[in-house]
Amino acid sequence: MTTSLAVPEAQQDGSVEHRLRVALRELQKTAAHFSAGPSTRGAEYRAAVWALTEPWLALAETKYRLAAGAPSDEHRWRRLIDDTRSLGAREPVSNLAEPPTIARALLRALLEAERPGPSVKEIADRLRKLIADGTYPPGTSLSASHLADEAEAAGTPTPVERVRLALRDLTAEGATVTNGARRTWVAGGAASVERPVQIAAWMRTLIQARVYPPQSPLPARLLLARDFLATSRDTGAALRILGAEKVLKRSTAYRPVVRADLPFPLGPGPFDLGARVEELRGKAITGITFPFSEVRTTCQQVQVWWRVRHTPRPDVLERVFRTLITAAAYGIPRVVELYPNSPDADVRTVLRRTAITALADLPAEPLERLWRTACLATAVHQLLVLVETAVRHFVPRSRSPLDLTLGAS
Missing domain, CATH: 1.10.10.10 (Winged helix-like DNA-binding domain superfamily/Winged helix DNA-binding domain)
Structure with a gap:
């Protein structure tokens, strides 16, 4: 909400915005003129700045009255007005940078207030x-x-x-x-849930789903931290929680190993990746393809959201999650096709983790929903890397990795 009331009479030509910009330019010239002269001209300098800004105080007072009901806005205008009025005092100027700083703050605030938009x-x-x-x-x-x-x-x-x-x-x-x-x-969310507890709970789910099978070593801590978008410290704390629960065997010399005698029942075994892919196809967006570049951009965007803890609207996050499910549904078979006889346990783990993360129901708590979506984005990005690596090294060069797509063609 803007107003053009109480504009200095001497500056009635042109819009308020234009006159404020002129005043800011005049302020800059005044500051340049006095900064080149002797410091003893401080009183004269302040008087010149005061002459530029004093005519705008009436408009500032109007803005203050219009800010009623918004305490922070009221406080801002009251402070700007009081600081500007101090320029009319006769006390000596100890800091020559202070008068233009005060004046500039007022004029810029008035300029911003002239922009259209809600109050x-x-x-x-x-x-x-x-x-x-x-x-x-x-x-x-x-x-x-x-x-x-x-x-x-x-x-x-x-x-x-x-x-x-x-x-x-x-x-x-x-x-x-x-x-x-x-x-x-x-306010009121579960943002205070400790990260190690959150990570340990999700790792427990992955172990129960046989992503990390019994008696198998877990990936190195730094790799787990990457997979779960966590710090090494929080990941280590999560591993200690699982060790205390008798889920992992921990040793200072080796990576933690999943125990054979777990304190909870395992899901059906052995792990049927083909059945998981069919489930994913049922949840995927049909009839479209995604260029690798688009999928990669989506993955990176979600990871940024998590790093800055920006939770988008629920409908936006749901749409992104479904896009990632679709990428997983078509990316997993592509990796299996390109690595048909791979004995690499790390590749199998990426495939399984991607499938289980994509199939798991999202939590109700907004930040945890965002985190789990970011975990899926990380897994899908790893699929892209596996496909591009295989195409670059094992497939004839007739097809460029830049032209790769995921989805139903």
């Missing part, structure tokens, strides 16, 4: 509604830039600074939580 209060009200109706469930990451991009894509240009202020108000209310890295998510 901070309107943005906060909309986010409250989306949180209340479950569009953004507990644990959902709320990035100001992503929210602004989504609003613009929906036809409502929204300055990102206003979104940041709205999120600040929601955090003050307790509707959202913001950490030291300034990442914000919807």
